[in-house]
Amino acid sequence: MATVDVQMEDAKAQPLMCDLGHLLCNDPNPLPSLKDAGSDAEREAIIASTARDCAQALINQLLTNCPISRAEGEDLQITLPTPEMQLPREKPVPKEKEKTKWEKFAAKKGIQKKKREGKLQYDEAKSDWVPKYGYKGKNSESADWLVEVDEKAEKAAEKGGKGGRGEKSAMKKRR
Known part of the structure; x- marks a missing residue:
């Protein structure tokens, strides 16, 4: 002082x-x-x-x-200088809360909370941040209007659709 x-x-x-x-x-x-x-x-x-x-x-x-x-x-x-005298607190420093059973278990097993950082992606078409998955997400099919078709997978689906086991079991259920 x-x-x-x-x-x-x-x-x-x-x-x-x-x-x-x-x-x-x-x-x-x-x-x-x-x-x-x-x-x-x-x-x-x-x-x-x-x-x-x-x-x-x-x-x-x-x-x-x-x-x-x-x-x-x-x-x-x-511009005021740094205070020279330390003023006392009005109330005492709060005590640390006791951990719950889950928090103790998670600390013991090394479980950590998931972070929300990785849930958003920048969409250049919309010029905005959108969720990766889910409602209005980056992966929505309406945004993917052009999709390459795997010819092998398409032929396998055509063969399976003309009389495979899946169709017979479906017909038995209908009867």
């Missing part, structure tokens, strides 16, 4: 402590005795003057120690 010497009416015993990263100005000196102040207005005035002094010291430190930049057509910007 940077220390600041503040020139005021009354000299302070300890200088102000500033952390510009958090925009924090801390006055370690005790407040003047509020018991001596008679009314609430006097107490408020004492607290307001102390707060004003801290705010003024913080702004002076920002303007003297931090780089100021201005982009074209934009307002002034002050």
